[in-house]
Amino acid sequence: MATATASPSSAGVPVGPGLSMFDPIFIGIDEFGQPVYITLAYRNLLAGGEPGGGKSGLLNCIAAHAALSVDSRLVLLDGKLVELGQWEDSADAFIGPDITAALDVLRRLQVVMNNRYAWLRAHNRRKVTALDGLSVITVLVDEIAFYSATVGSKQEEFVALLRDLVARGRAAGIPVVAATQRPSFDIIPTSLRDLFGYRAAFRCTTPNSSNIVLGHGWAEQGYSATDIAPTNQGAAYLIAEGGIPRRIKVAYLSDSQIAGIADYAAWIRRPGTITTPPSSPADWGMAA
C-alpha cells in the first residue's frame, strides 16, 4: 500500500482516520446524555422539519463521517448549494439546482447498483459487506422538494429513479439520506416516503406534519415534534434501531469546523491516494 506519489511534504503526511461507512455514525446525544449512533450502510434516512430546525446539521454530520471514511463515496444533491457545498471537493458528484445533472448522476448510480447486484449474484451473495472492498456510495439529498416538486417536467423521472435507489440500493451499499421540510404526498409520493426506514423529525408546526415525517400515529402516542422549542435547533425525534422515536440533539459542526474536515477529507481523497479501499485495518497502519 504505497501511498501517493504526489505528496509534496514528506513530514506529517496525513493518513485517513480509518473510519468506515459500516461503522456507527455519531450524530448526537439523547435525553440521557448517551451518544446516539446510527449505522447507515444498509439504511435510508429521511429528515423533515421546519426551516432552521437542524436538518442540515444532521446531513453535515453524516457527510463528515462519509467524507472521512476510506470506503465511501459521496454523491451530494443540494438544491440550496450551500448546505452541502463545502463537501464538494470530497464528493464524487455535487449537484446544485440542476435537475438534468441530478438525473444523470441518479442514472449512473442505477447502473452501478445493477452491476453490483450482478456481481453479488455471480458470487452467490445477497449483500455487500465491509470485507468486499466496495465503496459505500452515500447519496445525500437536501431540499428534495426542489427536485421532486419544484422544477422542470422531469420530476416523475427523478422520483422514479430515487425510489429505485431507495428500494434496491440498500444491499448494494448505496444508502440514501434525504431531507425536506415537509415530505407530504405532493412533495414526495407516499410510495417513496414510506421506503425510508429511519426517520428524523425536527421541529414541526403541526402534529400532522410530525406524523408525516415520523410515520402515522406517533403524535397520538406523545411523540410529536411540535413540542420542540423553536429556539432549540438540532433537537429532533429519531426513529432508528430501536423502532421507537428517541429525542436527540444533533451534533453541530460550525462552518469553520466543516471547512477543516472537508479540507482534510479532500486531502486524503485526492487523486492517486485511494483507488481501492484497503481491505484490512493493518493496511491503514502500514500506510501510516
Add this chain to the structure above:
Amino acid sequence: MSKSSPRRPFGGRSNGTVTVIEARVHRSSARNARLAFVMTAVIVGLLAAVVAASYMHPILALFVGIGVGVPLGGIVWVLVRIWPVIRLLWWWTPEIGLAGLLLVGWVQLASHTPTLVTLLVVALVVGVPAGVPVIRRQIMAWGWCLVVRHRLRVCFAQFIIANQSGSLPLILWATPTPVGERVWVYLRPGLSVKDLEGRLDKIAVTCHASTVLIERASDGNAAYVRFDIKRREVLTANVGSPLVDVIDPATPTVEQAPPVVPTALDLPDVQAPTITLPKQQGTSGSKPAKPAATAAANGSKPAAASSSVPDDDVSDWI
C-alpha cells in the same frame, strides 16, 4: 337523586348506576371478608382435625380443628376487612419510615448532645445537601420519584377507571432521569397501553409534568409498562462532533480551481422575464450555474417583452 334527575334525563340513571357499583364494591369487601373467614376456618380446621385425629379420638380432634380454624379465620377476616387501611399504610411506607427516622434521630440527638452540638449537626445535615448543588439535585430527584408515584396512583384512582372491583395498577419502583422520572407499572385487568395513551395530557397535568410517554417495558408481557415523565428540557446545549478531533489541522490543502463568483446579487440586477414560468422550464434543463451570464444575455430581452404586453392589452381592448 330525585333532584338530579330533572336536570338531565339520563343523569339520574347514570348516578344510580354509579351508586350501585359503589355499593357493590362496598358489599363485595364485606363479602370477601366473610368468604375469607369461612374458607380459612374450614380448610385450616379440617387440616388441623385430620392431623389431630392421628393422636386422639376423632371427635376430640374435630373440636381441636374448630379451635384452631375459627381464630385463624378471624385473623384473616380482620386482615381482609382492614385491607384498605393496610394498603394506605403500604403506599406511604417510605414517607412514614423517613418521618420516623427523622423524628427518632432528632429526639436522640437532642437528648444526648448539648444544644450547640445539636444545632451544629442539624446545620451540617441540612446545610451540606442544600449547599452542594449535586447533592441537592439528587435529593430533589429522589423526592420527585416519591411524589410522582403518589400522583400516578391519583391518576388511576380518580380518572382512569380500570375495572369494576376498582383495583389499582401496581406502581413499582421509580428512578430519576435527566428529564424527569421513569416509573414502572404493572397494569391490572381492564387497562392497556392504548387506554392510557388517550389520557397522556391529563396524566401530565396530574404529575405536574410537561409531557408523559408510555412504553411497554417488556416484549413478552403487555401489562408491564414504563412511564417516562418529562418535566425538563435538557437538550438545549450545543453538541460537538468528535470528528473535529480526528482531523489534523496541519494538513496541506488540495489546490482548487477558484470558484466562479456569480454577479447579479440584487433584485434590480435580474430582469423580469428570466423568472417567468416557461423561461424557467427552458433554462432549468441547461445549467443555471451562471446567473450572471443569463442576466447579461437577457439584458436586452425584457424591454421587448415588457413593451409587447401593453400592445396585447391595447389590441384586446380595440
